[in-house]
Amino acid sequence: MNKKQGISVRTVVAIGIGTAIFFVLMRYIPIPTGVPDTNINLAYGFLALMGAIFGPIAGGLIAFLGHMFNDLTWGEPWWTWIVADGIYGILFGLTRKYLNIENGDLTKRKLVLFNVYQVLIAILVWGIIAPTGDVLVYSEPASKVYLQGITSVICNALSVGILGTILLVAYARTRSKKGGLKKES
């Protein structure tokens, strides 16, 4: 929440539309991996972009709400993973300042560091937070949920690494650099 006015109108709309897209991507184009309830989700590549553009509040809420709606339409809200998704979105939002993608200022070095960061947070969220939540709350066998967790780490890191990177580059190209205008002599 910046300023006393709360989040900006643009962020509100970004959360709304972002959630809608996240939901559609998660629901209609998942690519199954063979491990129950674990898919390659293109939605996470998109989440990386939204986090980088609109920041942690938008990122967190898009992932939280999108995942919640998706689970609700299947009738099984799986709260531990929904919350984990929210955390994942917030962590993506934290890249906004560094990537500074709004000004089209995206270098190779930034992309490499972004990818290192995204792999680390995938391990943190899907390899540790989400399965531990399942063990504590749902009391499922640790080996099963950690297998699901590790599969998700790989899938989501791949989705973000490939699609997320493509989207970031494509978006940065549409933005003009700060101070990109030069005075002709």
Place this chain on the structure above:
Amino acid sequence: MNNNVLIGYKQRDNFVDRLTGTTKLIGLIALSVIGMVSFDTRFLLVLTICSLALFRLSGIKFREVSFILSFITAFSVLNLIAVYVFGPQYGVHLYGTEHVIWQGVGPYNLTWEQLFYEFNLFLKYIFTVPLALVFLMTTNPSEFSSSLNRIGISYRISYAVSLALRYIPDVQNDYRQISKAQQARGNEISRKGKLTHRVKAAAQILLPLIFTSLDRIETISQAMELRRFGKLKKRSWYAEKPMKRNDFLALLVIALVVLVGIYLFRVNAGRFYDPFR
């Protein structure tokens, strides 16, 4: 058709339909959380039966949801099998006793404890299904956001939720159009194509989809800014319904159920109900 479950709201004019969105939202969250934490089979059974009864009351036709139900059943069964494959002795570990029904190979025998534990899991998987479907199919989307606002969530975020619900069908339409256009150009995205082709084709759909939506964000936020959205501390809702007697009754029942659930933690000295002791 089955794609539109989320916006499957239809006026049904019965007891469940007339409750406010606030009541239904609180009910869904409270019951799904208590059911998530509790491992008391008796409690979960009663919850399941009550939510099925509620489903009956809501007047939703079975065929409206049959597609979803078959999917959920398949997923639950897969999950239960996975639990057995990865933790055949987990029930024994939880309850601390072992009653073997059938002696298998290595750790893969069948015990009452394991069956009982997986039965609990099964109940946990399914009891929310009728609740979630009732919630989605009897709550007006715009009323939903007004109820989020009423339970104390900032109206900006409530409005974002309402925007999401409003734009899901639009995004779906965009997605279908772009995907048809790509298919017309020979990009295979169905199961028939090779995986690499499918991934590439999916990316070719995603880029236009995402970039038109980013433009849309700018357009909508400008329109909202012109209408002075977010200038004041409060906002009124067109779809807001006043709380009636039935709402308070329903909330009372929900509170009672949650309290019973919490009380059972005491009785069982933990989350698990153990019939083997």
